[in-house]
Amino acid sequence: MAIEAGLSLLRGRYTLIDRQIESAEDSESWVAVSEDERRVLVRLWPYTGTEPPDLLRALWDAELRTLYRVASAPGADQSILVIRDAGLDRTANCFVMVLEAERSGGYERLSVALRNRKAYPWLRMADLSARRGMWRALGKIAAGIALLHEQNTLHRNIEAERVYFSPDTDVESFRLGGFEWSVRLGLPATGSPPVGWCSPPEFFTGKYFGYRPETDWYGFGMLVARCFRPLEAYEKLEPIPRHRKVIEQVEKSSAQEFSELERATTLSLFADDPYERLCDAKTIANCIEDIVDGLESNFQIDDAQDEPLILAINTNSQELLDRVTELDFIPNPKEPHETFSPRDALHVATLVQFVQQDLDQAEPCVRISSVRNRNFYLLEGQNLVFRLAAFQFTDRRTNRSDFTWDVGYCTGLTELRGTETSVELSSARIHVKSVSEVRKRFPLKAPRSWKRYLPQVDPTLKLRADLSRFYNYIRCTNQIELLLLDAEIFAYEMDGEPKVEDSKIQIVIKEVDRNRPILSIFEIDGGLTEFLQKQFVSRGLTGKQVVLTEQESLLLDPKERRANTWSIEKIDAVQQRITLTQIADTELIRSPQKPDI
Structure with a gap:
């Protein structure tokens, strides 16, 4: 059946619309609508014949397990296309995979926008807000x-x-796709690497090439460069000359289009030396976070950059006094x-100085940690651990209370437990003051805010870590x-010859040593006879059946299992012999010398 617009797939649950996104040698990508009128992306892999080859079906099943696992990870729907449905459509003779860009619904490819930059305002990189939005979107791709x-x-x-977006919502809708079924099924493996943007130059200078996580980060670096610089004219170049171009x-980009931090970060993603490239996801x-923060102020130096962070402590706190006394x-x-x-x-001055010394002597430096389901942070000194919160003040003009992070406030002491994300405060000094002194001088002149130093709490990271565990x-x-x-797999040999009595075959077996020894901690005490006796007691009649086979495997063909199932007639624990019987309506086949049970 021809694949065309209007074709219904997976028993009519999805219908292709007049929007083919991509056609490759082994697959096609279409936009489709579901029964509930949702737009989805459908990937199709046609096959020949009435049924796909067993190997392809096995690879398909394995790929689906991987994709469903990825889709179930917390936060996946915010950065990647997630699988929503899949199956084998025998009417259309193809494998079908349904992917969705949640909260976006857009399936326009970013490459289309890059070829026509002038039509998209968010690709005008002289605009600081456009650059900031693009870096945020690329941060989501990096998270994916x-x-x-x-x-x-x-x-x-x-x-x-492989990056999809919605023209209606621009960069906020960026989602990463193209990782589904990365093995090209049904096609022979080539001896040369692909010449696309994602292949690093060392693929073409050595005798062999191979994919690693670092390869993906190189591709991400080239994606970043293409977003900020008009590079589409180099698409047809060979990989090594294109890399140099x-x-x-990037190096000759103007300061109005690229700050020094943006330029250095981008170049480090695809540096000439593979060992000098950025390839750590957290780094x-x-x-990217530093770039976004810098773009908010056009990388202007903050007047408060050299000022210390102010920490206010309550010198009336009995809890604090008891702890410092200890x-x-x-x-x-x-x-x-x-x-x-x-x-x-x-x-009071002595107490403030004591707390100051505890923070100054923290090794290697002061650390701030977020706490799950709490509206405060932990500030760790050498011996003291403070609960850190925003400072509450009263606006003299309106006589209303408010909170500010221009001053950090110690609400009490605590212990380290249940923390989520931590950051080391090595780039800023802390100046301890009493609450009364802060109130006298409030509002402070050119204060240094604690906000940029507080760890960002991402609930998906915690969920992802728990799911990984x-x-x-x-x-x-x-x-x-x-x-x-x-x-529970035992090697055995027959003791004597089989006997045929009353339409039954009777054999006697005894245990022998296995060619592949059992791990000692899992070895069954008493061997075969003891194991069979326990099975009979615990499982009743089903515990009286065993399977004799030449294969030392847990996986057996059902027909082979039925044909080689025997019933236990007698267990002689003294002589270590087991008598087995089987209905004599099948051909008697002599067992090998040392098969398994």
Whole structure:
């Protein structure tokens, strides 16, 4: 059946519309509508014959498991196309995969926009707001690549042709696709690498080439360069000359189009030396975040950059006093037995200085951590751990209370437990003051805000980490179960010849050593006879059946299993012999010398 607009797939659940996005040697991409009128992207892989080859079907099933696992990761729908449906359509003779750009619904390829930059305002890179929006969108693509790598999946084809967007919502709708079924089914493997934008130059200088996570990050770097510089004219060049041209174009970009930080970050993604390229997902995300922050002020130096961060402490806090006393705090060194008084200026100054020293002596530096489901952070010194929150003040003009991060406020002390994200505060100094002193001088002149130093809480990261641990637990328990089942495979040999009595075949077997030994911690005490006795007691009649086979495997063909199933007639624990019987309506085949049970 011809694949064309109007074709219904997967029993009429999806209908292709007059919008073919891509046609390759082995697949086609179409925009379709679902039964509930949602727009989706449909990938089709045609096959010949009435049924696909068994190998292709097995690869398809494996690929689906991977894609569903990726789609289930928290935050996946914000950065990548996620699989919504899949199946084998025998009417159209093709594999069908349905993908969706959630919260976007756009399936225009970014490469189309890059060839016609003037038609898209968000590609005018002299505009700071356009550049900031583009970096945010590229940050989402980077998050999608990191998510794939976390799921042990390589994209292998990061380029503008694999980024989809909606013309109605522009860069906010960017979603990464093209990673589905990355193995080209039914096509012979070529001995040379692809010549697209995503292939690094070393693919063409060595005898061999291979894909790694670093390859995806190189492709991401080329994608970044194409978004900010008009490079589409180099698409037909050979990979190595094209690589040099891209570096040349980025290096000579003007300051109005590219800041020094943007230029350095972009060049580091596809540097000539593979070992000097940025390829750590967290580092790349931090660089993009710094660029977005810098673009908000056009990279102007903040007047408060050299100012310290102000931390206000409540010198009336009994909790704080009790803790510092445990740490040998003395209010008045000249009078060691003097009791602390919050009204004594010397005592207060000594307490402030004690807290200051604890923060200054933190090794290697002060750390700020977010706390799950809480509206405060943890500020870790050498011995003290503070609850850090925004400072509450009263606006004298309106007489209303408000909160500001121009001053950090210590709401109390706590312990380290249940933290999510942490950052080291190595680039800023902290100046401790009492609450009363801060209020006297509030509002402060040119304060340095705590906001940019607070760890960003991404709930999807926590969910993703928990899900990853759960997957690892499932994998571990599955492996343990396989080892336990493997220990229930016994090698045996026949003791004497088979006997045919009353339409039954009777044989006697005994256990022998396996060619492949069992892992000692899973070895069954008492061997074959003890195991069969326990099975009979615990499982009743079903525990009386065993399978004799030449294969040392847990997976058996159902027909072979039925033909080689025997019933236990007698277990002689003393002589270590087992008598088995089988109905004599099948051909008697002599067993090998050492098969398995």
